[in-house]
Amino acid sequence: MFVIGARPPIRAERVDLIPLVRRGLTYVESSDAVWRVCEPAERWEQLRAKLVAKGYRVSQSYIPPSVRRYLHGERKVELGGGVAAVYVKDGVFKWRLGDEYGVGCPPAKYVAYWGQRPNCNGVVIDLKKIYKRGFWSAVAERFGDQWLLKALRGEPDDVLNALYLLAVEAARFLEALALATGVGVDAVLDVFENNSVAALAEAVFHREAERRGYVIEDSRRHFDMPYFDMARGRAPGVYKRVAELDFKSLFPSLVVKHGVDPTTARPCSNGLRAGGLGRYCFDGGPVADVIHKWLDQRLSTGDKAVSDALKWLMNAGIGAWGKAGWGMICEPCLLAVRTEAARLFDEAWRLFSPIYGDTDSIYVEEDKAGGVLSWGASLGGLRLELRGVWDVFILAPARRGGVAEKNYVKAGGGGLEVKGGLLRPHDVPLAVRLRYGDVIRVVAEGGDPVEAAVGILQNAPPEQLFIYRAVWRERLAEINKPSLFHTAARYVAERCSCDPVDVFYLPGDGVVYTPWVAVDKRLRARPADVEEVRRAAAEYVRRLWKLRALRLI
DNA sequence: ACGGGATGGTGGGTGGTCGT
DNA sequence: ACGACCACCCACCATCCCGT
Structure with missing residues (x-):
C-alpha cells in the first residue's frame, strides 16, 4: 500500500514514484511525495480508513502482499501438479486423484473441498468460494442435469466424483489466471478471499504503472454506474436457419483500438462520446497495454481455460472502472467503450434488422450473414465471426407483450442452448x-x-x-x-x-x-x-x- | 334488496437464480 | 455486487351466485 502526500503517521518509506491523483473524472500527475507503507498487511484495511479520514490519499490498498511478491518477481508461478478432491464421510477424509481413490490426505498439489476444510498440505481450494452457489446446481450446470439424479440417490462415490469434476475445472481456471497474470494460484486465492477477478486485473494494471514510475490513487465510488441494456429482439416466435455472429472480445478490442486508459483520459472536442459526459480522448497507457497483451494472448491461445481466464480478466478489469467500492475508477473510460459498442449495435440494427442481438452478438437469417460479415470486416480493429447457423431459434414473449429480452432457445446439430431465467428449465420436475x-x-x-x-x-x-x-x-x-x-x-x-x-x-x-x-x-x-x-x-x-x-x- | 361465501384478478413482499 | 425476473404467498378488492 502507498500513501500520497505528507509523511503518514505510520511506518513508511519514501519511494521515487510520481502519483497520479484523481481530479474530477480523470487522473493528473501531482508533485506530492509517495510513501510505501511498511506495516503488516493485516492492518491495511483499518489503516486505510484511518488515513483517509485524516485526508491522506492511498494507492493499491486492496492488493494482498502475497500478490505483490509475485508481481515483483520475488516468487515465480509454478504450474502443474495433481488435482484431488476431498470430502468428509463419517469423519473420514475420502479423496480422488485422477483414477485413484484413497483415505486421509491425497498426494496432490491442489486439494479441493466443499464444506469441511481438510487439514492437508498443498494449495487448498474452497470450491464454495469459487462457485458461489449450490454444489449440485454447479455440477448440473456444467456437466449435465443427469447429475441431479445422482444428487437424489446420494451415493457417496457419486458425490466424490462430482466434486472431482469441479476440482479439475477450478484448478485449471486458477492456473490459467496464474499464467495470464504471473500471480501464483495461492495468491490468486488470497485475492478471492475478499475480492473478485477485477482486483486481480487491477493488481496487474498497478504493477505496469509502477514499472513506468507511477502510482495511481485509489478512488471510491458509492454507486455502480447505470447499466444500459443492449439486448433487442424482433418479435416472439420460432425462426429457422438463423446465423449467429459474434464480436470476439468486443470491449477489450475497443479499449485497444482507441487506447482507452484511465491514466490518459481527458475531455476533448473530437474524441469518443462517453455517454452523457461529453467527448473524451485517450492516449493509451499502462492499462491499455496490459489489455492489449491479454487480448493478443486470448486470440492466439487454443486452450479454453486460458481463453476464459483472459476473458474474465479483461471484462472484470474494464467493468471495474464503473464499479462501487475501492479501485481504479474511470467513468469516462467505461462509458466511452459502452457508448461505442452501443453505436455499433444500433448501426447493425439499422443495416440488417436482426432477429435478435445482445451487446456483441447479432442473429440474422442465414442469407444475410455474408453482408453482416463484410460490414464487420470494414470496422477495423474488431473481429466479427460467424459462430454458426442454428436450425431453430426461439424468442420468448414477455408477460406484458413484446420480446422477453435475454430469453431465447437455440437448437441445432443435436445441441440445445437455453438462455434466460424465463425459459431455463429450472423449477420444473x-x-x-x-x-x-x-x-x-x-x-x-x-x-x-x-x-x-x-x-x-x-x-x-x-x-x-x-x-x-x-x-x-x-x-x-x-x-x-x-x-x-x-x-x-x-x-x-x-x-x-x-x-x-x-x-x-x-x-x-x-x-x-x-x-x-x-x-x-x-x-x-x-x-x-x-x-x-x-x-x-x-x-x-x-x-x-x-x-x-x-x-x- | 341484501349479505355471505366462493371465485378470480391484482399488487406488493419474499426468496431464489441468472447474467453482467 | 446489483438488477431483472420468476414462483409463491397473502391481503385486498370486485364480482357473482344464491339463499333469505
Whole structure:
C-alpha cells in the first residue's frame, strides 16, 4: 500500500514514484511525495480508513502482499501438479486423484473441498468460494442435469466424483489466471478471499504503472454506474436457419483500438462520446497495454481455460472502472467503450434488422450473414465471426407483450442452448428438465409445450417427478414466511447435514411432496403415493409461465 | 334488496437464480 | 455486487351466485 502526500503517521518509506491523483473524472500527475507503507498487511484495511479520514490519499490498498511478491518477481508461478478432491464421510477424509481413490490426505498439489476444510498440505481450494452457489446446481450446470439424479440417490462415490469434476475445472481456471497474470494460484486465492477477478486485473494494471514510475490513487465510488441494456429482439416466435455472429472480445478490442486508459483520459472536442459526459480522448497507457497483451494472448491461445481466464480478466478489469467500492475508477473510460459498442449495435440494427442481438452478438437469417460479415470486416480493429447457423431459434414473449429480452432457445446439430431465467428449465420436475429438448422440438413443430410436459410426466420414473432446488442453511434459518418450498427444505434440513440443503419437492394442495412423503406447514408428514404425486406434478406444470410462454409463440 | 361465501384478478413482499 | 425476473404467498378488492 502507498500513501500520497505528507509523511503518514505510520511506518513508511519514501519511494521515487510520481502519483497520479484523481481530479474530477480523470487522473493528473501531482508533485506530492509517495510513501510505501511498511506495516503488516493485516492492518491495511483499518489503516486505510484511518488515513483517509485524516485526508491522506492511498494507492493499491486492496492488493494482498502475497500478490505483490509475485508481481515483483520475488516468487515465480509454478504450474502443474495433481488435482484431488476431498470430502468428509463419517469423519473420514475420502479423496480422488485422477483414477485413484484413497483415505486421509491425497498426494496432490491442489486439494479441493466443499464444506469441511481438510487439514492437508498443498494449495487448498474452497470450491464454495469459487462457485458461489449450490454444489449440485454447479455440477448440473456444467456437466449435465443427469447429475441431479445422482444428487437424489446420494451415493457417496457419486458425490466424490462430482466434486472431482469441479476440482479439475477450478484448478485449471486458477492456473490459467496464474499464467495470464504471473500471480501464483495461492495468491490468486488470497485475492478471492475478499475480492473478485477485477482486483486481480487491477493488481496487474498497478504493477505496469509502477514499472513506468507511477502510482495511481485509489478512488471510491458509492454507486455502480447505470447499466444500459443492449439486448433487442424482433418479435416472439420460432425462426429457422438463423446465423449467429459474434464480436470476439468486443470491449477489450475497443479499449485497444482507441487506447482507452484511465491514466490518459481527458475531455476533448473530437474524441469518443462517453455517454452523457461529453467527448473524451485517450492516449493509451499502462492499462491499455496490459489489455492489449491479454487480448493478443486470448486470440492466439487454443486452450479454453486460458481463453476464459483472459476473458474474465479483461471484462472484470474494464467493468471495474464503473464499479462501487475501492479501485481504479474511470467513468469516462467505461462509458466511452459502452457508448461505442452501443453505436455499433444500433448501426447493425439499422443495416440488417436482426432477429435478435445482445451487446456483441447479432442473429440474422442465414442469407444475410455474408453482408453482416463484410460490414464487420470494414470496422477495423474488431473481429466479427460467424459462430454458426442454428436450425431453430426461439424468442420468448414477455408477460406484458413484446420480446422477453435475454430469453431465447437455440437448437441445432443435436445441441440445445437455453438462455434466460424465463425459459431455463429450472423449477420444473426433473423428468421435464431432462427432456426439455423434446419440449422445444414440439414447440418448433407448432405443438403445445404444456401438454408435451404433461405427457413426459405421465411416463416418467417416479423419482423424476420432483423439482430440485438448493437452499443455504443460514438463509433458511432467517426466513419469516416459509413457502411450501421452505417447508420442504426445513423437513429435509432436519434429516441431513448438507449445506446447501438439497431439496427435491413438489407443491401440492395444502402440502408439499418430498420423495414419497407429503408434508404440511407444521412439518407433519404422511406417506404419499405415486399417482397422487404425478397428478400434483401435472397440475404444477400447467400453471408454469415458462411453459405457457412457449405456447403463446 | 341484501349479505355471505366462493371465485378470480391484482399488487406488493419474499426468496431464489441468472447474467453482467 | 446489483438488477431483472420468476414462483409463491397473502391481503385486498370486485364480482357473482344464491339463499333469505
